[in-house]
Amino acid sequence: MAELDSPEEAGLVAQWRDLLARHARTACLLDRELGEKHGLGMSEFEVLERLVEGCESGDKGLRVQELAPTVHLSQSALSRLIGRLEKAGLVTRAMCADDRRGIQVALTEEGCRRYAEARALHREVLSLTLAEEP
Amino acid sequence: MAELDSPEEAGLVAQWRDLLARHARTACLLDRELGEKHGLGMSEFEVLERLVEGCESGDKGLRVQELAPTVHLSQSALSRLIGRLEKAGLVTRAMCADDRRGIQVALTEEGCRRYAEARALHREVLSLTLAEEP
DNA sequence: AGAGACTACATGCACATGCATCCAATGCAA
């Protein structure tokens, strides 16, 4: 009926299925745990983490377009996500001085704290779910 | 400010980010390509593929609950996905004879054909996106 | 047989996402 996969293709498919399984396990558990215990989604946490990393060098915050490529979200999804974080008081949005189209996103004290609180759980989930083989 | 990650934690995070990047790249491209050229989403294709694999042994189709664990979707999402496939004429839903709560999902001719048509592209995308390192 | 617990799947609802589009600010050319 259908042609069979070549060995290379079969390897790719196996690799892809493993990736899908790991991703689903991890993302699902992260979302559930972070959501229940810290009121954060996986992507929200990811964005906070980039902001923390960005803050360590210059403290001005990051531009939305600097964030975008690192979080695998569409520009619109990122915009709304930042909106949610802002409403929750975890980040601030400010106009860029040098380019007034741009938006500087910066962590608030509260945002920094929430990230720090959630981080251990995040690492714990990773060590749980990335270790398993299936 | 925030404590640093231990080396093991840093490794996990790096592994997780790599996984996220690969997943996003691959899933996004698969969805776009399969969608544009074959009218299928990534998950739709995945379900068709399981049905093809299931058909090769016994030709009765698979029960929804046999499909569920293999596609990383909630039961409700899978139910609706099957509904879409059915509406598109790619699968049929039939009551199980032995347990009338259960549903047998079986490929139609058309479903088999669409899967066969899409398969090469699927493999091609995998070989493109899973190979890159970043 | 009958009652109640359980299972398999469907569905109402809320929500996050992507695409297309819109608006404002910038840059570039004449």
Add this chain to the structure above:
DNA sequence: TTGCATTGGATGCATGTGCATGTAGTCTCT
């Protein structure tokens, strides 16, 4: 300068997803 294309980000809309629940069929215990 004015005019036009481009860019950064926000928003309307359609869609796919998960959770909670509904409904029908099955199982168990008495």
